[in-house]
Each structure stands twice: as C-alpha cells, then as structure tokens.
Amino acid sequence: MLSDRELATRVAVSNDPAAFTQLVEQHQLAIRQFLRRLLATDHSTADDLAQETFLVAYKKLHTWRGNGKLKSWLHSIAYRQFLDHIKKHSRMQVMAEVPQEGFDSRQAMDAEILVQKLLGKLGPLDRTCLTLAYAAGMSHSEISGIVELPLGSVKSRIHRAKLKLQKWLEQHDHPIQNTSQTPVKETHRAG
Amino acid sequence: MLDKLLEYHQTPATDRFVSKVMEGIKRQQRMRQIILTAASVIGGSFGVAGAMLLSDPVGQLITQFSAGESPMSVGLALMSAVAFLGWLLHDETRMSV
Numbered sequence: 234m235l236s237d238r239e240l241a242t243r244v245a246v247s248n249d250p251a252a253f254t255q256l257v258e259q260h261q262l263a264i265r266q267f268l269r270r271l272l273a274t275d276h277s278t279a280d281d282l283a284q285e286t287f288l289v290a291y292k293k294l295h296t297w298r299g300n301g302k303l304k305s306w307l308h309s310i311a312y313r314q315f316l317d318h319i320k321k322h323s324r325m326q327v328m329a330e331v332p333q334e335g336f337d338s339r340q341a342m343d344a345e346i347l348v349q350k351l352l353g354k355l356g357p358l359d360r361t362c363l364t365l366a367y368a369a370g371m372s373h374s375e376i377s378g379i380v381e382l383p384l385g386s387v388k389s390r391i392h393r394a395k396l397k398l399q400k401w402l403e404q405h406d407h408p409i410q411n412t413s414q415t416p417v418k419e420t421h422r423a424g
Numbered sequence: 425m426l427d428k429l430l431e432y433h434q435t436p437a438t439d440r441f442v443s444k445v446m447e448g449i450k451r452q453q454r455m456r457q458i459i460l461t462a463a464s465v466i467g468g469s470f471g472v473a474g475a476m477l478l479s480d481p482v483g484q485l486i487t488q489f490s491a492g493e494s495p496m497s498v499g500l501a502l503m504s505a506v507a508f509l510g511w512l513l514h515d516e517t518r519m520s521v
Binding site: 250253254257258261262265266269270276280283284287288291292340341342344345347348351363364367368395398399402 | 433436442449
C-alpha cells in the first residue's frame, strides 16, 4: 500500500486520478466526520464542504509539504471551508440534528445528539479545537497549525472549553456515565 | 468521561462520496479545457489579424534590408535569429522532460 506522500507525488507529477481516488478513500471519513461535527445543523452541507475540501486539495496538492501529515493539511483546508461557510451564513445557528437512522446504533445516535448539543454551547473556534483534540485525535501542535493559533492559546482554549462543558453537564445532572461507559457499537463500517 | 463522549460516534456511508468528488474533478478539468481553448482561439484570431495587418510593411522592410545590406550582414542577422531560436527551444525541451 502506497503512503500519502507517494500518492500525492503521483497526483502532482503525473495527474494520476487513481492515486487521488485512493487518497480520497483514505481520508474522506475523517474529513466528513470533522465537518459534520462542526456544522451539526446540516449533514448534506457538511458533505458538500467535504467535497469542496477535496477539490481544493486536488488543485493545491503540489503545495503540500511532505514533512507534515496529509491528514492535518486536509483538516486545515476543511476548517477554512467551514469558516467561509459560517461567514456567508453568519446567522447560522448550531442545532443538533437527529442523526440518520440505519447506519449507527441507538447509543451512538444518542451520544452524537448529546455531543452536538454540547458543542452548540461553544464558539466555532473552541468547537474546532475540541473536536480535533478528542475526536480526530490530533496533538496540540497539529491543532495549532490548523487553526493558526499559538500553542499556548490552543491548550488554554481546549482546557476552558472542556471545563465549560463539564460544568454544563453537572448543572443539568446529565447521566453522562451511562452514555460513555457503553462502548459505541457501529453497525456500518466504511469500505 | 467527557473525552470519550467527544469522540466521533457516527460513520457516514462512503458509497457515493468518492465518486462525487471524482466527478467534480472531471467537471473542473473540462471547464479548464474549455477556458484554455477559448483563450487560445481568441488569442490566435488576434494574432492572425495582426499578422495580416503587418504583412505588407514587414515584407517591404525585409526586401529593403536585403537589397541595401551586404550578404554578410544578412547572414549574420539570420545566424543570430537561429541562435536565439535554438536557445529558446533548447530551454523549452529541458523544461518538458
């Protein structure tokens, strides 16, 4: 199996569509989940932005420096798409959408609804930092590169956002332990 | 506990997404091809029109030059032109390899 760097070189040098298809297949899930989590309101808009992210990536792939992770680079493009979208739709409200049934278990759907409700309490930047840290599993320095903020600011934002959410859960006496202790069973897997 | 909750819980279906992205890329390339072709046609037509307008004065200039100058000067001018073109084409060849 070829690495991201090898696939990206094939696309940039010989414009190989099969190599780009492979890159999209490998990274689409992370980008779509990230944008769905940020947007929360509209899954089809999130998917449209994810498509746009890959179209931009295809055009600019030659500018990607192979020393960083392609995943981080794609997330930074997706984040720009998200910012452009909320700039255009400044009155957009983040409201939890009921996830589509049929693909995920009941627990997963409940957890997703609760997360979207929680993230709705945060601003776009805090939502992004928290999602990248806890859902995308990125390091603080990677997040700092994506959101273009100093490392210290990223750390303090994540810390403050987490405290805010914990406080909200305590105030509303939410049975979070029941949700989080049950392992999330996904009935549908990509690929 | 919150850490666990913040993880992704949903797995979107992949079936149509990848093909939609690749269709979008094809559409972009087709659009780029159309724009390039249109620009080439417009540029070419202006070039032909300009060449037609200049053909008489340029022809006269060459005739006068070759009649008035010695064969050595004409040869030198031709060699310079060939050398310039050689340099230009050699550079192009290297870039396309």
